[in-house]
Amino acid sequence: MQHLAPAFEGTEVHYATTDSTAADRVRDGHVHTYPDANKDTPLRLALCALRLAWIVLRLRPDVVISTGAAGGFLAIRLAGLIGARTMFIDSIANARSLSISARLSLDVADRVLSQWPAVADLSGAEYRGAII
Secondary structure, rough: OHHHHHHHHOOEEEEOOOOHHHHOOEEEEEEEOOOOOOEEEEEEHHHHHHHHHHHHHHHHEEEEEEEOOOHHHHHHHHHHOOOOOOEEOOOOOOOOOOOOHHHHHHHOOOOEEEEOOOHHHHOOOOOOOOOO
């Protein structure tokens, strides 16, 4: 997400991450953390969803952009429920197919981007270029 930071210049930016050390690397913006979780850790996934709900409801963002896995999808879903515009950018590592989170986001996000043209063509995501 830091590669996209220049696009957010002049706006109030908040980052939500599972990385508790991220605040040390973010120059412009606020950092909020939530528990890392996935489909195999249901209790942590519930805690993750609660923490993200608290972040989204407290901040009331206009736009949410995610590159993350389970937490990224949950943030997109929750933000969409309060009327925020949403975008999921699938990782450049997913060169053959969309991640599970990106596939789930196809139904709820305003935009889902793949950084691979062939993956976008096969999945219904959009290709607008690669970040890295």
